[in-house]
Amino acid sequence: MTPPLPLIEAQQRLLDLARPLGPETVTAEQSLGRYLWNDLSARRTQPAADLSAMDGYAVQEPNGGPWRIVGESAAGRPFAGLLEAGEAIRISTGALMPEGAVAVLLQEEALRDGSDLTIAPDGEASARHIRRKGFDFAIGDTILQAGTRMGPAQLALVVSAGLGSTGLETGSLPRVAVIDNGDELAVDPAAWDDHRLPASNGAMIAAMVQPLCSSVDRLGPVPDSREALAKALGTASDADVIVTSGGASVGDHDLVRPALEEWGASIDFWRVAMKPGKPLLVARKGDALVLGLPGNPVSSYVTAFLFLLPLLRRLAGANSALPVKFSARTATALPPGGPRLEMVRAQLAGGIVTPLGQQDSSGLRALAIANALIERPIDAPSAAAGDEVSIYWLQNGGMG
Structure with missing residues (x-):
């Protein structure tokens, strides 16, 4: 019998079997949870001009003063004129720096008397309080790379870069079928006696994969027979990934391997040198990949975490599929x-x-x-x- 594979080798063999499913165009908000198919480039510069990073006063001379306050620049309502020597304007965080201004005096470091402004003894008017044009990104900059997962922060970046109203190409999400297997499993509470168990693995696995797939079909519990398993596999044949839970070990009633072979699937590897989760099985038929997870719930969870989720990420176009x-x-x-x-x-x-x-x-x-x-x-x-x-x-x- 072939010895169990080391974890890293088994993970790599599985990922080598997978190819991203292909691109799909969605809106920016629909892209959440998906992986970008292409690099994204900014269509605008952020910020588009120099802005104040703090509340205070914009001035022309960093070490000057006193100044005469001649106006105000608020976020979205800029000062219209040119700032001359000896002049200052009240400025808000995020407001446009007026032409001629080179520094910002913080509000808490300013002494104001009507329209007269001076610096407090420990104060300083400084250019470091200015957000320079393009410090975040400029037109044409690559803001996100292909394979990046879109989350709330990435969505905000896409919108700020002028891409929020355009379609984004993301990897298509895989279809998953989950097959609970075992004579001991039951869904009906009336059948939960001493020798029957609630079929919990299917619910657990479906919950784990939900964010990474377009659909999850649950089949079973399927009894321990080759015929029943082969029928369930046939029902699930439209899925990109078929996950079985239970029946992948070496007992008399562990029939996933023979059922897969009878169905026409080829076994790529079986058993991994890890605990829990040794009897993991990977097979394929056509474009469908099959993962046979152990039936014990912790083993099923751990192998899904280390193998199934990375597989789904790879199919969806992730540039980094394995857990960190x-x-x-x-x-x-x-x-x-x-x-x-x-x-x-x-x-x-x-x-x-x-x-x-x-x-x-x-x-x-x-x-x-x-x-x-x-x-x-x-x-x-x-x-x-x-x-x-x-x-x-x-x-x-x-x-x-």
Whole structure:
């Protein structure tokens, strides 16, 4: 039997199978959560002219004074004239600097008596209080690169750059089908007796992928039979990604592999040297990619986090698909690593990460309060309290 793949190799093999689905034109606001297909260039300069960065007074001589106040420049209502020597104008944050002004005297450093203005003893009129034309970006500047995920800040930048009223090309979002598999699963509460479980994995996986796909179809629970699995796979064949949960291990009732082969899919790899999540399976049929996730809910969550979400990002055109690793200090000692890389559920607060006491792969209660995973490499040395360890932040799909 082929040995399990290392995590990094398995992730790269999966991403190498994926190709972005292609561009789709959407409005700027519809682009939220999507990935840009092309670089974006500014259609205007920001700011379009020199502006005041503070409330105060615009003056011609930085070290001059006294001055006579001759007018005002407010945001959206500029001073119309030319500022002469010995003159000042009242100016607001974001207001246009008048012609001839070279410095701003802060309001709190100014002494005003009617229309007469002088500098307070510790004050200074300075050019550093001016936002220079084009300091943020100029016409033609690349403001966002292809593969960037559009969020609220990126949307604001696009609108400010004059692109808010035009269509944006973004990567198309994949269609996903999720298949719950197992005789032990039930949806009807009346069937939840000692040997049956609520079918929670499908709801969990669908929630994880929702921000990264155009549609999620849930199928199942599907019983443990090749025929039922092959039928469910056929029903899901229009999806770009098919996700099965359960049945990917080596037991007598783990039938995902043979059902996939019967359906006509080719297995790319099976099993990853990690805990939890060893029996991960990756296959494809035509343009559809199949991920067979383990059935234990923690294993299913961790493998979806490390494999399924990166796959969806790649298909949607992301330039960075894998979750980001950070460093934090462990609150407690950690034992040496074993023969498989281990993902330890943990809580992160203030740069300190605390492993949770419950690490069983079926423990949903611990998973629900975890906000981080500690990565313990194969054969890692023991770690003392206070040592730095590598972690994944579980919020925002691990993308920081």
